Each structure stands twice: as structure tokens, then as C-alpha cells.
Amino acid sequence: MPIIEVENLIYRYGNGLSPEKAAIEDISLQIEEGELLAVIGHTGSGKSTLIQHLNGLLKPTSGRVIVDGHDIWESKASVRQARFTVGLCFQYPEYQLFEETVFRDIAFGPKNMGLDDNEIKKRVCRAAEYVGIGTELFEKSPFDLSGGQKRRVAIAGVMAMEPKVLVLDEPTAGLDPIGRDTILKLIKSYRETTGKTVILVSHSMEDVAKLATKVLVLNRSRLAMFGTVEEVFSRGDELTEMGLNVPQVTRIFMLLRQAGLPVSTGIYTVEQGRNELLRLVNGGVRP
Amino acid sequence: MIKDITIGQYYSGNSVIHRMDARMKIVLTLAYIVSIFVCKNFISLGAMALFVIITALLSRVPVKMLLKSLKPVLIIVIFTAVLNIFYTTGGSTLVEWRFIKITSKGVFSAIFMSARIIALIVCSSLLTYTTTPTVLTGALESLLSPLKIFHIKVNTFAMMLTLALRFVPTLIEEIDRIMNAQKARGADLESGGLISRAKALVPILIPLFISSFRRAYDLAFAMECRCYTGGDNRTSMKKMKLAGRDLGALVFYIVMLAAIIVLNHFFKPVI
Incomplete structure (x- = not known):
């Protein structure tokens, strides 16, 4: 059974005066448990709107969102449950920090779930470990931390609710290369240790290629592509038409193919590129 | 929910009212608010209401938008009306039950007060509907500039x-x-x-x-x-200038004010 099912989701908004605009136009999809789904699309393509439907922050104009077997708009309690089943971490999450200490800020989510102190403590420690925040920082004010640390604390605040699905909206936006690598590594190790589903909204095709198992492409409020990384990136021309990039390696192989060389276009990591080139040079024999 | 709050609610348009000098609009709005409180009976208040209705029609701001601006003050209007009904005495008694006494004068003054508040709100929201916040502050700056002699910045x-x-x-x-x-x-x-x-x-x-x-x-x-x-010597890109329409508005207002004073004199006051 898929962990998240979206059925004919439509979301329109308006102010009552001008005609309504569609932010999501008839999207249906199924997300399997354990997947790392990357959502890509141009600014304003509906990525943020879509993910806000997954935990019930936005109510669909029509259509259904089924999380863990329950329609989330079934009752008031089911909406609240969806908030904890699908942990959503917004863009620039460090701006949501507010508590006096790092520990209490990470504990905010679990506390809202009504857990007892022991369980809260366990969860905070586990979440802090996932994001590499040491216990020596627990009693510090979150506002004394560096930018990258603040972001990791904020992500831990969502992880501490131990959601079945973790949604991260551009977790690397505005970070330096080292900060970015740290975040990407922690996402990878979080998924490897917990085996939980992760949804990642990203603008960096390199990151998507490195991490994702599946890719969802949104274009002008509609679902444009949904498939494995290889499937999506082998349609590089269509992606370019939508104003999206493909990883640099993929671009090189697309050009090589245009130049008449018999290479595959489903290449999306440097590693694969290297092997493909060696195959070509050695005449089909792998080193 | 939080997006329903409208501050600096500009309705873009190019009507006579939109094109009027913002300074004149501010002065006339203030003068209008004062003159609403000069009105003593329904006939002179009616004249003032006519003034605001004509202005609203000239501005081409939809009625729906004007009604929307009344929504937040609805409670104040109702509250004022209720207070007036119960606490104003005089005239013939309409209802009397234990300690509650409603008189004709009370009812009249309740209607009168509500009409005053509504006219006041519609008039001032017409100002903000037809003037962008930047122009409005520019006009305020220009109107307050005489205060410079008191070394106020x-x-x-x-x-x-x-x-x-x-x-x-x-x-x-x-x-x-x-x-x-x-x-x-x-x-x-x-x-x-x-x-x-x-x-x-x-x-x-x-x-x-x-x-x-x-x-x-x-x-x-x-x-x-x-x-x-x-x-202190900053200049602005758009210079404000009084035009014929501003003088016309001023003359129109003065005529209405004169009418009120005359009407106040000839008809019996409500309050």
C-alpha cells in the first residue's frame, strides 16, 4: 500500500473579485514507502502548494489526499494526525526557531503530540544525532548558533516528531557548499538508518541525481513527469523546454549523442559518466 | 484569515477623484468629518450623505468594496445604536417594560448616530481607495511642512x-x-x-x-x-499641483457646508 496517495487534486485560489487561479490542476500520484522522491519544477509551478496539501495545511478545492490509508480531511482529528505523520520542513526553517534552548525547540513538535517527558527526551536525542547536533549545544540559545547549525536544529525539530514521511522544502537554499554537503549527507544517512520516506523539493539537479530514487516534475500547475531518475533525466530536451536544467553530466552526454557518438543519455552521475566513457573508449569492455 | 485585513487598500483607477490633489483630498476629508458633526437634523445629514454618494459615484469604486470597508466597524455601529436606543430619553414612549424604556427620540438618535458613523467611514475609505499610500504620505509631508519652523522633522x-x-x-x-x-x-x-x-x-x-x-x-x-x-532638501519626482478639479471640489464642499448651516437653522434638530 502506498504511504501517500493523491487523487485528482485540484487547488484554486482567489480573492472573490478576480477569477480564480489554479495552483494545482488535477494531479494524481502514489508515493511508496521508503522512497526518496524529489520534486522539481520552475518557481511558481505548484511545488510548495502540493507539499502543503500532504500534511493538511491547505485544503484541496477538490480531490483527495490519502496518507497512511486515511483521507486526511475525514475529520478534525485526522488533519491533526496528518501533521505528525507527514513532517513538513519549510524553506529557510531557521526562521521558525523561538525557544530559549536548542533542546526545547527540538522538543516543541513532540510536546504538541502529547508525549511524556521520557519519550520526548529520547526523540530529541535521536533527532539531534541524525542532524549532527551534539548534546553540548542542548542548553544553548538557538539564536547563538551559526546559520548551518540553526538550519539543522530546525530540521531536527521536524524529525523529532518521527513522521512516517519527511518533507523538506529546499533544505539547502542559501547555504555555502560545505553547509549544503552536510545537509545532503544527513538526509542520506537519515534515510538509510530509518528507512522512512523522504520528499525533497530541490532546484539542484545534481542533488536530485545523487539522492533521489524517484523524480516528480511539475510544470504550470500540472504533473509533467513522474518516474525514476533515469527515466526523467533521459527526457532532457523536454526538461530544457520547461526551463529546467539537467545535471551537467547528462548535458554532456546529450551533446555527445548529438555529435554522433553511440552513448546512452540516461547518465546522471559522474560515476556513471566515467563508466560510460570507458566503455566507449575500450570498445564496450568494462575496465 | 490574516490576509483579509486591508491597510492601504488602494483601488486603482483613473477617475476625477483619483486624479485630485491628495492634499486637497485629505483637507476635504477632514473638513467633511467635522461637518458631519455639525449636522443637527436628518435633512442636513441627508445633504452630507448626498455629498459622499456623489463622490463615491465619481470615484467609480465598486459598491462592494465600500461595503467591505464597513464590515470591521459594524460592531461599533451596532453598539452605538443600542446605547442610544436605551439611554436617550424624550419624545413619545414606544415600549416600556420594567426598567427598559424606549422612546421615539432614542430611536431617532440611534439611527442618526449610526448614519453619522457610516458616512464617516465611507468618506475616509474613499480617500484610501483613491490614493496610493505613497502619495498619501507625500501629501501629509507637504501639509505638515509648516511645522518645520518648530524644528519638527x-x-x-x-x-x-x-x-x-x-x-x-x-x-x-x-x-x-x-x-x-x-x-x-x-x-x-x-x-x-x-x-x-x-x-x-x-x-x-x-x-x-x-x-x-x-x-x-x-x-x-x-x-x-x-x-x-x-x-531636509529632498525633492520629489512628482510635484503636487492644485488643478481646476481641486478648486471645483472645494467650491462644491463649501456650497454643501452652507446648505447644512441653512438647513440646520430651518429644521428642528434631532439631537
Whole structure:
């Protein structure tokens, strides 16, 4: 059974005066448990709107969102449950920090779930470990931390609710290369240790290629592509038409193919590129 | 929910009222508010209502928008009406039951007071509907400039006002974002008693204050980088000029005011 099912989701908004605009136009999809789904699309393509439907922050104009077997708009309690089943971490999450200490800020989510102190403590420690925040920082004010640390604390605040699905909206936006690598590594190790589903909204095709198992492409409020990384990136021309990039390696192989060389276009990591080139040079024999 | 609040609610258009000099609009709006309180009977108030209706028609602002501006003050109107019904005595008695006594004069004054408040709100929202906030502060600066002789920094005041207005939509957006982020962490903002609701605001207000201070610093640096020193001799790109239509509006208003004084004199006052 898929962990998240979206059925004919439509979301329109308006102010009552001008005609309504569609932010999501008839999207249906199924997300399997354990997947790392990357959502890509141009600014304003509906990525943020879509993910806000997954935990019930936005109510669909029509259509259904089924999380863990329950329609989330079934009752008031089911909406609240969806908030904890699908942990959503917004863009620039460090701006949501507010508590006096790092520990209490990470504990905010679990506390809202009504857990007892022991369980809260366990969860905070586990979440802090996932994001590499040491216990020596627990009693510090979150506002004394560096930018990258603040972001990791904020992500831990969502992880501490131990959601079945973790949604991260551009977790690397505005970070330096080292900060970015740290975040990407922690996402990878979080998924490897917990085996939980992760949804990642990203603008960096390199990151998507490195991490994702599946890719969802949104274009002008509609679902444009949904498939494995290889499937999506082998349609590089269509992606370019939508104003999206493909990883640099993929671009090189697309050009090589245009130049008449018999290479595959489903290449999306440097590693694969290297092997493909060696195959070509050695005449089909792998080193 | 929070987006329903309208401040600096400009309705774009190109009517006579839109094109009027903002200074004249401010002066006339103030004068109009004063003259509403000069009216003593329904006939003179009717004349004032006519003035505001004509202005509204000329401005081509939809009636729906004007009614929307009345919504937040509805409670005040009802409250005033109720107080007047019960506390004004005189005239013939309509209902009497135990300690409650409603008189004809009470009913009249309730209607009169409500009509006054409604006229006042419609008139002042016409000003904000037809004038952009920047033009409005520019006009205020120009109107207050005589205060310079008392060494009051009118420029600085106008700049503060402009900046404050400029950041209202930004802050509303920010509040929305923070609220969503905290709701995603299970914050419950909608249920509970007064105290628990006030407590639930803490996770919203602290990040909001922090980001506001950050924004203020950034803005101050950006202004200094562009050599802003709060100069008294700043000139503006658009010079305000009184035109024929402004004089026409003034004459129209003076005629209405004269009519009120005459009508007040010839008809019996309500209050």
C-alpha cells in the first residue's frame, strides 16, 4: 500500500473579485514507502502548494489526499494526525526557531503530540544525532548558533516528531557548499538508518541525481513527469523546454549523442559518466 | 484569515477623484468629518450623505468594496445604536417594560448616530481607495511642512510612515509563513481558552520580531549605502499641483457646508 496517495487534486485560489487561479490542476500520484522522491519544477509551478496539501495545511478545492490509508480531511482529528505523520520542513526553517534552548525547540513538535517527558527526551536525542547536533549545544540559545547549525536544529525539530514521511522544502537554499554537503549527507544517512520516506523539493539537479530514487516534475500547475531518475533525466530536451536544467553530466552526454557518438543519455552521475566513457573508449569492455 | 485585513487598500483607477490633489483630498476629508458633526437634523445629514454618494459615484469604486470597508466597524455601529436606543430619553414612549424604556427620540438618535458613523467611514475609505499610500504620505509631508519652523522633522516622519506602510504586506506574508511552519510542528492555534491561545502566539511572535529587526537593520544599511541622511532638501519626482478639479471640489464642499448651516437653522434638530 502506498504511504501517500493523491487523487485528482485540484487547488484554486482567489480573492472573490478576480477569477480564480489554479495552483494545482488535477494531479494524481502514489508515493511508496521508503522512497526518496524529489520534486522539481520552475518557481511558481505548484511545488510548495502540493507539499502543503500532504500534511493538511491547505485544503484541496477538490480531490483527495490519502496518507497512511486515511483521507486526511475525514475529520478534525485526522488533519491533526496528518501533521505528525507527514513532517513538513519549510524553506529557510531557521526562521521558525523561538525557544530559549536548542533542546526545547527540538522538543516543541513532540510536546504538541502529547508525549511524556521520557519519550520526548529520547526523540530529541535521536533527532539531534541524525542532524549532527551534539548534546553540548542542548542548553544553548538557538539564536547563538551559526546559520548551518540553526538550519539543522530546525530540521531536527521536524524529525523529532518521527513522521512516517519527511518533507523538506529546499533544505539547502542559501547555504555555502560545505553547509549544503552536510545537509545532503544527513538526509542520506537519515534515510538509510530509518528507512522512512523522504520528499525533497530541490532546484539542484545534481542533488536530485545523487539522492533521489524517484523524480516528480511539475510544470504550470500540472504533473509533467513522474518516474525514476533515469527515466526523467533521459527526457532532457523536454526538461530544457520547461526551463529546467539537467545535471551537467547528462548535458554532456546529450551533446555527445548529438555529435554522433553511440552513448546512452540516461547518465546522471559522474560515476556513471566515467563508466560510460570507458566503455566507449575500450570498445564496450568494462575496465 | 490574516490576509483579509486591508491597510492601504488602494483601488486603482483613473477617475476625477483619483486624479485630485491628495492634499486637497485629505483637507476635504477632514473638513467633511467635522461637518458631519455639525449636522443637527436628518435633512442636513441627508445633504452630507448626498455629498459622499456623489463622490463615491465619481470615484467609480465598486459598491462592494465600500461595503467591505464597513464590515470591521459594524460592531461599533451596532453598539452605538443600542446605547442610544436605551439611554436617550424624550419624545413619545414606544415600549416600556420594567426598567427598559424606549422612546421615539432614542430611536431617532440611534439611527442618526449610526448614519453619522457610516458616512464617516465611507468618506475616509474613499480617500484610501483613491490614493496610493505613497502619495498619501507625500501629501501629509507637504501639509505638515509648516511645522518645520518648530524644528519638527517632517521629512523623517513621512519617511517612517512610508516605510511602515511598505512593510505591512511583507509582515503579513511573514506571519503566514511562520504560522504554517509552527502548524506543521503541531502547534494548535485555533482551540483552547483565552490564555492557552495567547500562549500559542509566542512561537509566532518571537520569530516575527527577530526577522523584523533583521529586516530593519538590512534596510537601514541599504539606505545608508545609497547616502540617505534624512535630508531636509529632498525633492520629489512628482510635484503636487492644485488643478481646476481641486478648486471645483472645494467650491462644491463649501456650497454643501452652507446648505447644512441653512438647513440646520430651518429644521428642528434631532439631537
